[in-house]
Amino acid sequence: MNFAFLPIEVKEALIETVENHIYELRFRLNQPVLVNVKGVFYEIEKNKLVLKANNSLKVSKQMLENIIFKASSGSVYAYTEQIKQGFLTTLGGVRIGICGEVVMEQDKVLHIKNISSINIRIPHEVINCALPIFPYLIENKSLYNTLIISPPGAGKTTMLRDIAYQISKFNTSINTLILDERYEISGSVNGVPQLNIGQADIILGGKKQQNFEAGIRSMSPQIILCDEIATKSDIEAILYAFRCGIRIIATTHASSETELKTKHYFKTLLQKKVFNRFVVLSNNYKVGTIEGVYDANFKKINKEKSLCNLSLV
């Protein structure tokens, strides 16, 4: 993993840590730098990771600005559209979430100024993590419309990425299109995917609705994969693809299938039975615990709870 954009003190502290065990780094202004290693938060003292530090490394405004400057290879303006959405994707598909003061004009975000927090999420490519669920998603020579449900940080995107990879392994003649709004699925930098997504076409950035329309028109996909559907326009885009006869594999935030049913916008999708398979992930045992695979009527079809080994531990 390329951590060149991190402050030297942080880089030195991470040297002895197994790269794959780092989940995220949190930089909050005037607060200690926090490093999440296998789910446990550490502080940094004298270039070492410690559980409770007396004189821990604190985050300064300059430190936050430098991280953004370096992560953008000295060209912050090239990431304006991403920063407006509150993130920035750098080499290796590392996603930097940004918090600050949102500058708006006529209901449009112009920029984020006075950055106060940065959350650096390290992507974990786990090849074959989708294998425990993949047999349940296959329908003849294609796949069922599938919705992956989980709370944040439970491995939805990792699972979705591996499903894309498994599809190309399963049948290379399937035209798969990935709508990677936040560059998280493919971890693309300068248009080049940094993570394994198999043989798929990718639309980076943009808005889901536009991407669905443009992608269907231009790439004639048989399957579309997209991350985090949440808004009314996302649902409309899904319905549009559904009416076009395209298979959809998507993810959304919810802790369970019961919670999903309470979401207002999803009612139409559920009533029309757009999705035939629901995969519920959680952090209950470890990251990526498969709570269940359900059919269109929310009847559990997998026998028992299993781990898709997303935690890499």
Add this chain to the structure above:
Amino acid sequence: MQFIISLVLLMACSYLGYAFGNFYKLREQFLQDLVNFTQILKTEIGFSKEHLLNILKEKKYNFRPQFVSFLKTYTKCLEKEEILTLEALKTNLTSIYLEEKEQVEVHHLFSFLGTTDSMSQMESLSHYLVFFELFLKDANVQKKKYVGAYSKLGFLTGVFIVILLL
């Protein structure tokens, strides 16, 4: 022998005059390249949103050696992910007659480049372009005034020395 010495003196004085005048020419050329580069940046940052390093490395522009050398210093800073310092800039600009205020403006622009969103960058580039065009105008006037004058002055000084010697 006396003739040869006189000729050498005349040529040396003429060359000195030309060299003094040439500084104004270099200054004008540097500022012309700076204005052109700022306009290129406006296009690349505003529309293609190309990374600075790609703009500097991959695009082939016909800049003069003194400006190319300055851009190399700036590229090195970017590669090290550092912000261009006034000292680094001054080290590189010693052979070019940029006035103090011009050096400060050039430094301000290059230390600001890449640090903010595209809108702020475009606004700043427009702002600096106005400054640089004014500097260029001034450099143009000075070039017209001094290049010929120094050459003539050098030659005349040479003639004067030769007459004195004779």
